[in-house]
Structure formats: structure tokens, C-alpha cells
Amino acid sequence: MTQATYHTKINLLVCLSSASPNKSFALVGFSASAHPGIKEYVLEQRKQHLRLLEGLDVHDLRWAVGNCAEAETFAHMESIRRQFPRTLTDLDNMVAITLTLDLKDQTTHGPCEQCSQLIYKLRLQLPCAIFSLAPLKTGHMEEYSL
Numbered sequence: 060m061t062q063a064t065y066h067t068k069i070n071l072l073v074c075l076s077s078a079s080p081n082k083s084f085a086l087v088g089f090s091a092s093a094h095p096g097i098k099e100y101v102l103e104q105r106k107q108h109l110r111l112l113e114g115l116d117v118h119d120l121r122w123a124v125g126n127c128a129e130a131e132t133f134a135h136m137e138s139i140r141r142q143f144p145r146t147l148t149d150l151d152n153m154v155a156i157t158l159t160l161d162l163k164d165q166t167t168h169g170p171c172e173q174c175s176q177l178i179y180k181l182r183l184q185l186p187c188a189i190f191s192l193a194p195l196k197t198g199h200m201e202e203y204s205l
Contacts, residue, residue, distance in 0.1 A: 067092040070128035070159045076143035077152045084139045088131030109134035118172035129174040158192040167193040
């Protein structure tokens with residue numbers, strides 16, 4: 060298995076909170092790049108940990124829902140949010156910042172249509188600001204814009 064064969068992407072997710080200014084959490088996730096049997100197992104595990112994946116549209120993309128590196132890191136957002144203390148004045152004060160890098164050509168990538176929809180749904184479920192440091196690809200659905 061080589062990077063050229065599977066075209067792996069990596070995602071960095073960093074979460075911060077004003078309730079705990081000296082504390083942050085960072086996660087690294089990878090796209091589901093593996094042999095078919097292993098890949099199916101990885102995608103099923105991601106769907107079990109992040110139920111929102113089950114309701115996402117395919118958006119005419121070549122890959123399955125949950126394949127992206129963002130799906131792996133976003134699956135941990137709820138548990139990260141619980142690590143920050145809640146204050147009486149600001150119960151929901153976490154900010155998440157994400158960036159995806161293609162390991163083959165070393166370029167940054169904005170979220171695909173599936174990930175944009177996932178971010179939109181996560182924002183509804185978790186009162187948390189989520190920002191991508193990469194630009195959106197042209198043609199993405201504006202209703203899911205970051």
C-alpha cells in the first residue's frame with residue numbers, strides 16, 4: 060500500500076475554549092485509505108462513532124460517506140467539548156479550527172460537499188464555531204458554507 064495508490068489526506072482539528080484558555084485539544088485524522096475489506100470496517104467504525112455520517116448525502120462524489128479525514132477527527136468533537144469546563148455565563152464556548160492536507164501533492168483542501176454538510180449538521184448539534192483554514196472549493200453548496 061503506497062500513498063500514490065491511495066492518495067491519502069490528513070486533517071488537523073484543534074479545539075479551544077475561552078473557559079479554559081490554557082487548554083487546547085488537537086487531533087489528526089486520515090482519509091480511509093486501505094484495502095476494501097479494511098476500508099469498509101473503518102467506515103463502519105466512523106459511522107458508529109459519529110451518527111451524523113449516516114444522514115449525509117453522497118453529493119455525486121466518487122468516495123463513500125465517512126471516507127474523508129474530517130470524518131475521523133469530527134467524530135471526537137463531542138468528547139472534546141466535554142473536556143472543557145462550562146461556565147455560568149458562557150455554556151457553549153468552544154471553537155474548532157480544521158485544516159486538511161493532501162499528502163501526495165502537499166496542498167491544502169477545503170471541505171468537500173459531504174464534509175461541508177457534516178460541519179453544518181455538527182454546528183446544529185454542538186453549539187460550537189467551526190472554521191476551516193482552507194478555502195471552499197468552487198461549486199460547493201452555499202447552504203453548507205463555513
